[in-house]
Amino acid sequence: MQHGFKLLDAEHDIGLSRAREGYRLHLNQGDERIEIPVSLIQGEEGDWVLNVNGEVDHISLALDGDDVFIHLDGEVYQLTFEHALQRLAEMSAGAAADNVKATMPGSLVSVAVAEGDHVKTGQTLLVMESMKMETTIVSPRDGVVQSIQFTPGQTFDKDAVLITLEPEAEE
């Protein structure tokens, strides 16, 4: 069974199987599929002892839904488990352009359009503020504003849907 994890915007297909001791990690290296002996055992105070190919590291980790956060050698990494169905859906996604998303967390300064407005590509939809700087969000295509999710002053996280455009009519 193959599973996918996203790390730093790259996807990795991996598998896991039982070994006599511990487990085996299956992964791609170049064009080859390789296997590496791995194990992870609980250490002290919520930390873990990771063994990969005989190399031992003391790591900290935390799970949150599909996210796993790993503190390894002074750096924290985030990996996200990709559900098979979700990966399939994203591959055939045509709806992405209907949602105008926040490229970074911030707050809404002003909205330049109203629901039902016809907008053109590049037209200013709203102004958001992040890092004490204002960013103008423009329409990615011609269309009609279906809904506006936030009001000025409200804050949002990265990737929050700010404005939804009506789906484009089928040709």
Place this chain on the structure above:
Amino acid sequence: MSSHMTTIDTSSWPFDTVLVANRGEIAARILRTIKALGLKGAVVYHSADRKTPALAIADQAVEITGETPVAAYLDAAQILAAARQVGAGAIHPGYGFLSENADFCRAVTDAGIAFVGPTPEQIELMGDKVRARAFVEKAGFPVAPSAIEDDDPATFLERARALPLPLLIKPAAGGGGKGMRVVREADQLESEIERARSEGQRYFGDGRLYVEKFIENPRHIEVQVLGDAHGNVVHLFERECSVQRRFQKIVEETPSPALDEKLRNEICETAAGIARSAGYRNAGTVEFIFGESGGEAEFYFLETNTRLQVEHPVTEEITGKDLVAEQLRIAAGEKLGYEQQDITASGHAIEFRIYAEDAAAGFTPTTGPVLRWKVPTGEGIRMDDGIVEGGAVTAAFDPMLAKLVIRGADREEARARADAALRDLALLGCKTNTAFLRRLLNHPAFIAGDVHTGFLDANPDIAAEPELSEATLHKLLATAALTNRPMRDNADLTPDLHAAIGHWNN
């Protein structure tokens, strides 16, 4: 510092309860001193901050509300009502929010409550960059060549054009680097002025500007001062705050690697002189821009901050003075009780601001849950933090989460301790700048103490995400797989026999 605390007798003070009108790490830090002095500590909080250290430390907490969480902390009326509710005889505003708001200061004082800060008049004078600058110049201290709009708005552009390029445009009411713009081409001056004006208007409700000589590769050096209500002023040496991104400080240290004894004395005495001229009361900071032209060191007055600074702990670490305790003593009407020569410094201290941000993505803020917050411990390590496990980092507030303050016998020892501490420090759930800070403190220029305010822009490789090694990638994927329930269950269901045969796939 604790030994110093026990010598402070608060029994004759006009207040026994202090309300902290702030949040995060600074609210927690101020409350610790209030409690150590044997006083009662109260804090106001927005519901978004319910799970923060300040609430755990405070004897009383009063919820305040607002259209946004930030608006709640800017609501003077609610804060005054909270002060009355808890019987607070003093309000400590921390930094940011209402700390340099003269109207708030006046309202607090009028309510018969001690404002832990300067007088409203001093905020009006020193908090306004333009007025402060004019005052400092008149008092005979060095300021950079500049054009001030207020002097004569009609000729502002003309006077700005007459200054030597490059120029720096600043909002008169500004702070934190907001609305500041560098102009290198004469034909861009007018449009940049308009942009700076609209930003100033938006952020501060005040579009007035000034333009000054921009010093190339300048250092930011500031001096801590303390003044009491009886006219006594001392300085507590300098802090170097040159490592900045977007005009905001990231790393601060003391002593400054740029100063020799003569220059240190000169700049510190200048700061104390400025504070003395203003009859300054409270802890304050006099900021200077420091540069070199023609091999000669030059420094100009930049601005005064009439409050406790974010980076005050490095001064505390080398002088042994608790600045919050000193602020409270001054607010209680006590005399400083010591002279300049009584203030000594030893060792070296460096502060690292821990930000929720992605350095490689242009220092953009990050958000997420605080699943795990690993705080380093050890000799010379001080952590002033404002988050707890189970809480969350949101976009509602400034992304500064904590300050790691490291002390060493000398700069090199402090740097080595910082490297180890930053390696152990981890926030799981939200990306922070700790790995970036480690790359920074191991950079040859930082090791040499050779930094300036444009240092990070000139060295983008420090912020860039390093290439992931194959070994690290394998470790991460192994951990991800081994902690993933479906993958582990799936593997455990497979008979050992199959696994033992090897080359099993799918």
